[in-house]
Amino acid sequence: MFVLCEMKDTVRIPPWEFKENTTDAIxxxxxxxxxxxxxxNVGLCIALWDLVKLEDSFIFPGDGATHTNVHFRYVVFRPFIDEILVGKIKCSSKEGVYVSMGFFDDIFIPADALQHPAIFESQDQIWAWEYEVDEDTKHKLFMDIDEEIRFRVVDETFTDTTPSGPDTTNTESDIPTDPELKKPPYTITASISDSGLGCMSWWNG
Structure with missing residues (x-):
């Protein structure tokens, strides 16, 4: 779930921070x-682990700050494919179930990756697994909001959200974009279609 990634960046330290220890400031x-x-293509950065190497610092003309190339390792959230994780159900729609891990919310379980057969209760906006007790009896196991759920990672998607310049060919480019339509930079697609996966309450007896 968490990995150590070695990264490199140029760190600018402004003059008013020169009184601080250089390592602490970086x-x-x-x-x-x-x-x-x-x-x-790296993942969600959580916290700095350590500094690997500090190169020479430079001061450029017209800028009193120091610029230092730093090699460092960062703790990153990026689960591997087929890893089993536990989160909480955030909300549901006809498309599937959205899951949160507290620090990361962009986890989606498509409708076809739920336990089968599953039905969507449109009035309550929740999914339910129609568990077959015997040939004549079926029991609905609901996937309520905030319930703990165990899922398997099946895919990940990175989206480049770097701002681009204005589109001069589009006469409507000055119309603001709905923030809800923006894609998250990192999403995880999951599945609960295997035995033992799904709401924790289903399997806890």
Missing amino acids: MDILNKKFANKVVY
Whole structure:
């Protein structure tokens, strides 16, 4: 679930921070820059682990700050494919179930990856697994909001959210974009179609 990734960045230390220990100042800047942010094709950065190497610092003309190339290792959230994780159900729709792990919310279980057969209760906006007790009896096991759920990671998607320049060919480019339509930078697709997966209450007896 968590991995150590070696990264490199140029750290700028402004003059008013020269009184601080250089290593402490660099670590503080790296944590502020990367913590709780997604790095494309790397994952969700959690916290700085350590500094591997500090190269020579430079001061450029017109800028009193120092610039240092730093090699460091960061704790990153990036589960591997087929890893089993536990989260909580955030909400549901006809498309599937959305899961949160507290620090990461962009986990989606498509409808076809739920336990079969599953039905969507449109009035309550929740999914239910129609568990067959015997040939004549079926029992609905509901997937309620905030219930703990065990799932398997089946895919991951990174989206480059770097701002691009204005589209001069589009006469409606000045129309603001709905923030809800923006894609998250990192999403995980999951499944609960295997035995032992799904709501924890189903399997706890």
